[in-house]
Amino acid sequence: MSTNNYIPREPLVIDCNIEKTLHVIGGKWAFLVLRELFGGTRRFGELQRLIPAVSPRALTSTLRHLEEQGVLERHVFPTVPVTVQYSLTPKGEDLHQMIKEMKLWAAKWT
Template sequence: MVTSCTTERHDHHDVYAAQCPCREVLDLLANKWSALAIGALEEGPQRFGALLRRLEGVSPKVLTSTLRRLEEKGFVDRTIYPAVPLHVEYELTPLGRSVAQPLAQLRGWVEDHLDEIPVG
């Protein structure tokens, strides 16, 4: 019998199953701001303002929400350094680093093939 989230082999989850939590993670990682934030953090720890400048077009509210979701799921660590004003840095966790390469390949593919795709 197949459960709502595992295949008949029971050794991995099935992202195609309607109730599989995989979909929530896929939704997060497939989001353009998540993919771009993870890419920017591949360069090393970043402060919020640096990420805001790097991710041109993102609003502070959306970036905050994106970073919180990535932190909640374990892709990003947020470190607060006691200073005046507070110094906060974001960096990829080992889990975040493990997904950075596939996302980099996707971003690269988009850049390489953009001229073949109708946009706008």
């Protein structure tokens, strides 16, 4: 009879601010959504037209994630049909400089 001496260990958790930032920013479409919102408040349909490759489902998911992270605010107006607008919070506005620097890096190196 063989004995197994393997003891599972807890995964190593690294408290990394860059990793935290990437989690807040979110997935594939977040940078494009942020880029459009840096220009001001947008409606859902406007964002869809400005980012034609994103599906409505992916856009909704991205907007919800950014809202949960406190990066943008969703404003609902009681019109028929309902009007929904998205705008950046101060936390979201703070991302602008970082993303501009990433754009400059990409222009230089890619």
